[in-house]
Each structure stands twice: as structure tokens, then as C-alpha cells.
Amino acid sequence: MAVPVTPDHPAARRVSAGHFVRLKLRVMGNNFRGQGRRIALFVVGVLVGLWFGAMAFLGLAAPGLVGEPRYAGMVAAFGGGLLVFGWLVLPLAFFGVDETLDPARFALLPLSRRTLITGLFAAALISVPVFAALLAVAGLVLSAGLLGGVPAALVAVVGAAGGLLLCVALSRAVTSAFATMLRSRRVRDLAAVLLAVVAALLGPIQIAATAAIRDADWDRLAGVATVIGWTPFGAPWTAAFDVVDGRAWAAPVKLLITAATIGLVLWWWSRSLESAMVGAASSGPAKARRGAPAGAVGEFFPRVVGRLRRDRFGALVARECRYWWRDARRRANLISIAVVGVFVPVMVNLGGGGFRMSSEDGFTATGDPSPLLVGLSMLFVGVLASVTIANQFGFDGSAYAANVVAGVPGRLELRARMTAFSLYVVPLLVVVSVLIPVVLGEPGWIGMAGGTLLAAYGCGLAVNSFISVLASYSLPETSNPFAMNTGAGVARSLLVLLSMVVTAVAALPMVVAAALLDGGWLWLALPVGVAYGLGAALLGAYLAGDVLDRRQPELLAMVTPRR
């Protein structure tokens, strides 16, 4: 309609979700302009997404393809439930969320909350993982269509679409809520504890699940699947298979559950988004205590490193120590390490023991953990803990310029960063390597576990020092510790993968020794592993430091966010 534009009533056109989608596509496109490396990474990301999507597609479509309606509902409930769970947990623990459109940028625009949420939500749907997941759940639609004809397929389409929306909404809402909590000074420690508790709960759930699978009782499994099917985790995916089984009345109810959950989650997201947009208001009053009588230098050194010499090395360590705690992004990483460090070995060893037991149909009270399995899980924890520093310069961003201007020698810089990070992580690793053998009822393995863990960690420090010097990338300067730049997700995943493989290979001799030798090795492993890890870390700092000396300005340019 052609409305004559009068100065008093400028025709305000409605802002639709399409605007946000186009904006996101435009920002992504501009990011690629003239950046061959980014385009290549994006293509790799798409291929990886297609691969996983296709595999999951086959898995979810399998019951339909082989004509087994008995398993169809179960596959939908477990597979779909896993998908939702993954979207809920993985962004928090590892991957972050793609925040190409930073909500804070919209704070000044006259947009209603509803418009903003719908728009950001629609924009969030434009991403490789979503398309991979779309491909995967198409398998469910195929399966439902083959088993139940057109009506079931139609329900499956609606359910799958709803389920995907739920996945994306959940990942946004949860990261946004945690970002808000981690930002605010008052409750950030509470948030950390909460995350840890959630993670601690995962362990028992996993154990219970493996115990259930071990019993391999199809009726009981079907029962669990039915229950999951009625929760938001399974409802969107299983609705179609109720139609297949002739319980057509259940389908609309399950779709309703899905829709209501999406609504609730979006409402939750909009609440936390509002505080994210207002930003500083939630950070609480600053502590304005008067300077300590100890003077600037005394105040600067945290008590943990109070004995350190007041020189360049000491200053670097002290600053890194302060940063690992005060920077929300770094703290979130530390929490992840703590969570994964406890969760993974418990899961692998207790769960693995369970599997072994069922296959041997013996029914002893304890499982049958092996030194090899414990060694491998320790290796994995060490690798995961050290991978955090793969982008250690990216955490600093442009502030790293201070070190460049002061001309800090590369080796000193890397050694100091390793030291400060280890002050937080090594105690945790020690706890893990004592805790796991004790829980397994094999306290004699503490030496082997600790040695392997510290060796892997030391190798990881060395490998990741190289990666941080050569391939750090900038992080967006938002207050959301989970936010990443467009395309950085793929780059990050590839780098993490590369560094983990190299580290694991470097530390593998420890595990091989654990498998081949016995008796004496169980305790000899501790001094050997510590020496191995320490040597590797120092050698890494020595070699990578040399590279850093030649690359300081380039590194600064890499970690400085583009504006």
C-alpha cells in the first residue's frame, strides 16, 4: 500500500524475522570476503556436518528401512532424546554458541521483545549444526512414512520441526542464562557450583543407564523409552510412532508438550536476554576498598603465588592467575575442565566395567577395571585439560599488546602462562588421579594414574603452546563467555581435534607401558610420568617461545577482534 510519507507519521514498517535472517547471512557473507582460509574452514565444517547428519539419518531411519516397528519408537526416543540432550549440554561444555548477531547490538533499536526473540531465534536456525540435525531427523520422517504411511509421516514432519526448534531454543536459553550468571559478581560462584552439580549428576545417570543396558531387558528398555517419549526430550520425535502403533490420540498431546516447552524456553531466553542487553547493570556494585598498605606490587600478587620473585616471570604468573579467575570466559573453561575431568573417567571406568561384566555373564560385586582402561581415561583427561590453552592468547585479545610493547621474551611468556594455568589445574588432576583408583577399589593404581595423567598434561601444554602461538584466533568482545565469531566454531573444533591427537600420541608411551609392564610400573609410573610431562612442557616452551619471538606482532593481529 502506498502511504504518502508525511513528516509527522513516518511509516514504520514491521520488522520481521526475515530481516534478522538476511542480516545474519549478510554478516556471514562479509566475513568470508577475501578470506580463503575462512571459506575453506566453512566448507570443511559443512562436510563434517553432512557426514554426521548422514550417519545419524541412517541410524534413525533404520527401523523403517528394515521394517521393524518394534524398535522404531525406541530408536526415536533414545536417538532424539540424545540429540536434545546434546544441544543442551555441548554448547556449555565445549563448543559455545555462534553469536554472529550479538543481542547487545540491538539494545538501542525500537524493537519489541517478541520481535527481537523471534528474529534472533530465526537467525540462530541458520547454522551448519542445525542443517546437520535437520538431515538426521529426516531419517525419523522416512522411518515413520515407511511404517505408517502418509499420516505418520506428516506427524513426523511436524514433530521433527518442533524438536529442532526446541534444540536450538534450549541451547540459546541455557548459554544465555549461564552467561548472565557468570557475569554477575554476586551469583557467579553459585553458577559454577550449579554447573558442577549438574555434571556430577551426569555420572550416576550414566551408571544407571549402563546398568539398565547391561540387563538388556527389552521390556524394561521399552518402558524407559515410553517414559522419555512423554518428556520434552522425546515427545517431538515419538509422536509419529504413536500414530504407527495406532495410538493416534497421543500424537497431538505430544506435539502440544513440544510446543509448550518451546514457548517456555523462549520465554526464559527472553528474560535472560534482557539482562544481557542492559549489560553492566547486572554486574553489581564495584568493591571500592582502599588500596592495601602492602603497595601496588603486594596487592598485585595473589596469595597463592606470594612467594614468587617480584620480577618479570612473577608478574606474568600473577597476572595470569588473576585472569583465570576474574575473566568469565576463562573461568567457564576451568569449570569445564573440572566437570569433564571427574565425569569422563568415572563414566569410562565404571561403565566399561559394567559392559565387561555382562559379556562374561559373571556377577561379581565389583567390576573388572583394567589398568589399560584407567590409563587411557587418564590420558584423555590430561589431553582435555591442556587443550584449554590452545587459544590462550585469544583470551587476552588486544590487551596482549602490553606484552608486545614491553618486549617480553617468548620463552618466559609461555613458561609463565603454563605455570599459572597449572596452579589451577594440577591440584585438580591430582585429585582426579587419586579419586578414580580409590573409587575403583584399586588404590595401588594411584601412581600409574597420576603419572599417566601428568605426562599427558605436560605433553598437552607443549603441543598447545605451539598451537596458541601459530593459530590463536580472536574472540568477540561480548560479555557472553560462550560466544564465538562466525566460522570460529569449525576452526576451533579442528584445532582442538588436531592438538588432542598429537598430544595423545606424544603421551601414549605411558599407556603402552601400563599395558605391557606390571607390578613395579604401577608406582614407577609416577616419577617417570612427572618427569616426562615436565620435560615435554619445558621443551615445548623452549621451542615455541622461539617461534613466538619472531611472531609477536602477527599474533597480536590474529587475536585482535576485527571491527
Next chain:
Amino acid sequence: MTGEHPALALRGLAKRFDSKVAVAGVDLDVPAGSFYGLLGPNGAGKTTTLSMAVGLLRPDHGRAWVLGQDVWADPVRAKALLGVMPDGIRLFDRLSGAELLAYHGLLRGMDPAVVDQRAAELLDVLALTDAGRTLVVDYSAGMKKKIGLACALLHGPRLLVLDEPFEAVDPVSAALIRDILQRYVTGGGTVVFSSHVMEVVERLCSHVAILADGIIKRVGTLDEVRGDRSLEQVFVAVVGGRTATGEELAWLSR
């Protein structure tokens, strides 16, 4: 030694980003003991030039010397003589003001006792003592500039390179910064700073260079550059600004 070498010498510095030439060959000699203003409109290449001069950004071509020390061949010795306050770059802002100063001082290899004493003095002079343990990230823009200046001054450099030191600073703080810089120059130091505030440059500087489109358009002592006109007139003439005709943006007036 100070007499032999200019405080800062640039020869043929050039930098290109993707397809855009940011700096296209800059030659500059900053005499020791001068108060040097680098003028230019937004996007002229001021920050790029200064970044290359202090070792933060590797130039495509050209060299830079600080008091005779080659910045890119022997960065350690050149950087020891330098104090830098970059613009648009974050400080390690999750430290308090005192902590940040302690970090910078120790990083420069200073004695802890001297760091303590100078940090207290600087915080006091710059009126930042009241901020106490407030983190620098929570400072106002003007306070951030002041703590940045303190970090650059702490180790008593011979040459101070400041990028936009008066941007976003309130008049009281600006006067304070001016006083400190003037005392520093009187005491034998050299200051190079970039700005587009003509009034400040005219009041402070002994020498001026006007940078536009990545090259130096005018250079010399303040009097040589401005002649009998005001600096602003010279600047606009050199840079080639446009003046509004009154026809466009008619809808702004109701």
C-alpha cells in the same frame, strides 16, 4: 647520544590491508625534546603509522628507529626506551589500577620498591587513588586514558608515543594530562601523539605533521605549518573537507 639521533625516525613505512593501502610510505623525523603532534582525519593512517613505529604492527616496507635503535631489527633495546599508549586497544582491564601498574613495572624489569613508590605517586597525581580496587574494566573512559598514560610513564621512557590521548577525556582530566606531558617534555623527554583536536595541538606542540590518505601532507614546526592562518584552516585545506550547502538534509529541520 640524544643529540646524535632523532627521538623517532621513520623511513618509507608502508602498510596495506587486503586491497586497501592504509599507509603509503611515511618519512618522519621527530627531534629529541620536541612535542610532536600527528594530525589527520579519521582513517588517515595515524594509528597504523604509530603501531608500526612502536613495534606492534609489522610494516610491509620501511624501517623505524627509536633514538637510533632499529625497532624491527633490535626490538628489545628500542622498546626499553619507549612508552606507548595505544588507542582502541584494551588494557589488561581485569586488574585494578594499582595491580595494572605493578604488572607493567615488573614487566619492564623495574625494582619492586621503585614500582610501589612510582605507582602510588602516579595514582595520586592522576586522581585515581579513590578508585581503590575497582577493576579497570569498570573505569570511565577518561580514567582508562589516565591509567593507560600512567602505564606508559611508569618506567621513565625517553620517548612517549600516545595514540589519541585526549579522546573521550573530560576537560579536567585533559588539563591534567597536558600538564604532565608538558613537564615530561621540559624534563628532556620527547612526546609524539596523534589527535584531531586542533586546539590542543596548537597549544601544546612544537612540531606538527599532517597525515591524510596514508601520506604526510605537511610537516615542520608549528609556525612553519600554519603560517599566518589558523591550524584548523590549514588542516581543512590540506585534507579537502566539504562544506554543507544547506540543500541536503532538509528534513532535519522541522
